Amino acid sequence: MTELSKEHIVNAHRAIGVIDSGVGGLTVVRELSRKLPRESIIYFGDTARMPYGPRSYEEVRGFVLQMIEFLQHQEIKMVVIACNSATAAGLSHYKQACNLPILGVIEPGVRAALAASRSGRIGVIGTVGTISSSEYEKALKKKNGNLHLASKACPLFVLLVENNLVDTPEARTVAHEYLDSLVNEGIDSLILGCTHYPLMSGLIQEVVGPSIKLINSAEEIATEVEEILSANRMVNPLESEEPRYRFFVSGSPGPFEEVGAKLLRRDIRAYQVALV
């Protein structure tokens, strides 16, 4: 192994920046923490302005660029846009505005779905913004023109998760409303095209039945992050270090800390930052 320079050590020791509209991106943090247990993370959840789904692409891009600016101010080595709506709104814009490696969530989800599906009948659910962007469909069709795709916007799902309402009868009613038509299309896999959805995957799986495989792109994202860090020689060089997780939110920290603690199985501390 070649000797690392001091500059290289310091840069590679930096945290991975993770961005989401709220708590959904924590499902990506969970996978990152499993797959890359030595890597530190700085997270920004734009909880004051979520949900992103119904917003214009232009508005979402503006919000995301503010978060990227903040995370660069905090010193990071790469950016994960752990939000489908934000990715769909303009991954190429973010790449132009930031000189760090940036990874969105759509490509990884597409790869995972293609690996999982046997029949080539794939469903996609996401926010209104993500579904109407057709980014998943375009990416899937590009890889395989013969796929049968069925997609559905599920705007209430993010709100159910962010407001802790997943375990209610009305959530089940809403889930049937959204998902029954997809089941009737004969899909064998369903892309959870929103990082919030793994937080309600129990309900989704019950409603679509056990024969449909749910695709949570978080795992695939963690694999790609690992590849990007290796390719850029940016793996944390401190072998025995406890990872450092820092959380920032634009809204109230309390509800975010609660969801985060449950999801990551550790107490987390989030600070509220005003983005302007």
Next chain:
Amino acid sequence: MTELSKEHIVNAHRAIGVIDSGVGGLTVVRELSRKLPRESIIYFGDTARMPYGPRSYEEVRGFVLQMIEFLQHQEIKMVVIACNSATAAGLSHYKQACNLPILGVIEPGVRAALAASRSGRIGVIGTVGTISSSEYEKALKKKNGNLHLASKACPLFVLLVENNLVDTPEARTVAHEYLDSLVNEGIDSLILGCTHYPLMSGLIQEVVGPSIKLINSAEEIATEVEEILSANRMVNPLESEEPRYRFFVSGSPGPFEEVGAKLLRRDIRAYQVALV
């Protein structure tokens, strides 16, 4: 030179944390940037809750501990309490609560005053909290029991600085009101016992006249920070690095950024963080 471990490089590369009730501590940042141009700084100005002068020691201690907690979350290698009121309110409390080296502003000011005074007649001005704590007097008397000391609380000075009112006729009237009695005591040096006061040192010098030497402890603080970093082998090991300055405030960032840009002669970006 011995080889540094990777852990050592990463730790020594961390920023110096600087805390103040508002913009006053920026005078310390300015000296740090002159004396230690390779060191990075993370600053917290509690602008939403300034001034600290009239507050109880207990309340100020609570605020300072919140800021220390935040800066530790940001990863720092030492803490400078760049605020006399905060130092007077309980430096020993902060040392107990934090396992990093902590430096207050009173001891450095005392040392600088003793070095500067020829007659042993020394004046001290500060906030109500600092002056009524008598911390300067105690520290000065401890070093030399024969000093003649005269002190005066100047509660309006912080407000003049924070509200950009230093160049007004009423500021001059107030300055005479506070300082004439000290001049009459025949002092030859005057400790600016508040990190805001260097921001109005032009007016203060005019009012007290050219024969009284103003003691700005910021220079002495920078010297001590340098000594602490050396003693702890915590000097930034990256020789050719541009320092990174990060600013956080509890109030509105705009006015802080304006004062900071003027003082540091560079544009600065401050983020508003809610401390709870």
